[in-house]
Amino acid sequence: METPGHSKVINLDEIDKKILSFLQENARMPFLEVAKKCGISGAAVHQRVRKLEETGVIKGSSFDVNPQSLGYDFCAFIGIYLNSAQVYRKVVAKLKEIPEIVEAHFLTGHYSILVKLYCENNAHLMEILINTIQNIPGVERTETFISLDQPISRRIAI
Secondary structure, three states, X not given: XXXXXXXXXXXXXXXXXXXXXXHHHOOOOOHHHHHHHHOOOHHHHHHHHHHHHHOOOOOOOOOOOOHXXXXXXXXXXXXXXXXXXXXXXXXXXXXXOXXXXXXXXXXXXXXXEEEEEEXXXXXXXXXXXXXXXXXXXXXXXXXXXXXXXXXXXXXXXX
């Protein structure tokens, strides 16, 4: 039985790694172009990608949207302290309802949960903190960190 958040490790050969590398860089790259760069047939790329999807190596494909281009100029991280471990699932369910939150992590250490969110400005962040997150039953207190810059942003190395 697998534990939540952990999956079986999949062994990849060099061609699988190349395919993943190309698709991480550009999810819209045509499979025939990937095939040419890998030295295999287009059908082989289709089969390998299907296998990578079925085994959970590929979770889907998406586009990266620049939050600032939509007016979300503030990136913040909020450490959330829970008053007991039993409220974790209920708090997470409420956090999922907040569209500004783009990531949540269950942690060891000082906080129970760390969330990343994007806001329009300082007032918007304050509104989410005071009127939403801090009103969730089970949230004891929060600590907020405002991101000034994101000098590193990359995908997992393959």
